[in-house]
Amino acid sequence: MIKKALISAALVALPLASQAQGAAPKGDAAAGAKKVSMCIGCHAIPGYKASFPNVYSVPMISGQTAGYLAAALEQYRKGDRSHPTMRAIAASLSDQDIVDLAAYYAAR
Amino acid sequence: MRVMPGQWLAIAMLAALGASPVLAGDVAKGREKADQVCAACHGKDGNTPIDPSYPKLAGQHGDYLVRALLDYKSEQRKNAIMVAQAKGLSRADIDNLSAFYASLPGTLSHKR
Numbered sequence: 001m002i003k004k005a006l007i008s009a010a011l012v013a014l015p016l017a018s019q020a021q022g023a024a025p026k027g028d029a030a031a032g033a034k035k036v037s038m039c040i041g042c043h044a045i046p047g048y049k050a051s052f053p054n055v056y057s058v059p060m061i062s063g064q065t066a067g068y069l070a071a072a073l074e075q076y077r078k079g080d081r082s083h084p085t086m087r088a089i090a091a092s093l094s095d096q097d098i099v100d101l102a103a104y105y106a107a108r
Numbered sequence: 109m110r111v112m113p114g115q116w117l118a119i120a121m122l123a124a125l126g127a128s129p130v131l132a133g134d135v136a137k138g139r140e141k142a143d144q145v146c147a148a149c150h151g152k153d154g155n156t157p158i159d160p161s162y163p164k165l166a167g168q169h170g171d172y173l174v175r176a177l178l179d180y181k182s183e184q185r186k187n188a189i190m191v192a193q194a195k196g197l198s199r200a201d202i203d204n205l206s207a208f209y210a211s212l213p214g215t216l217s218h219k220r
Contacts, residue, residue: 059169060167080186
């Protein structure tokens with residue numbers, strides 16, 4: 001009786017545990033490829049410069065590490081990085097969008 | 109000398125032309141400093157960071173790297189490690205380091 005209850009408890013708990021582990025979304029480069037429309041207008045143009053509030057070359061992001069790209073977007077979304085355009089764009093991204101874009105650009 | 113209104117336009121245009129990624133930094137001095145303070149995390153080649161959340165620097169635009177370090181130094185960009193690192197750098201260090209990393213071969217590109 002107790003044994004049976006334990007087994008059913010374990011059966012219920014197992015999928016819950018794996019679901020909790022899946023809380024951090026996994027990046028999908030193919031899905032990311034469909035979300036680059038807001039990125040390419042600046043980052044895909046060699047020589048393009050950010051002009052406000054400071055003038056400097058827009059960084060190259062293709063081939064960058066996925067972890068850094070995701071962290072950068074999260075920081076823009078949170079306000080830890082201040083570039084106005086990037087803050088506005090990052091604010092529109094979901095957690096899944098961020099890891100998908102990071103996976104896509106890291107694989108370029 | 110008084111600058112006439114029309115001359116301001118010419119000055120602004122020259123400034124825009126002059127704002128190219130070619131930096132005044134000294135690559136050799138940058139390499140020396142990088143080996144001391146950056147290489148442990150970003151890799152000696154600027155291309156092999158020790159943590160996946162750290163960026164590759166090799167081949168990145170120098171003027172972007174200058175901006176990043178200045179923003180860390182002023183704490184406009186927040187990261188406990190990098191703010192502490194950047195506060196220890198002079199403006200010349202920042203120019204030299206940026207010129208050094210921009211000069212390295214890397215995987216970064218503007219590929220779509």
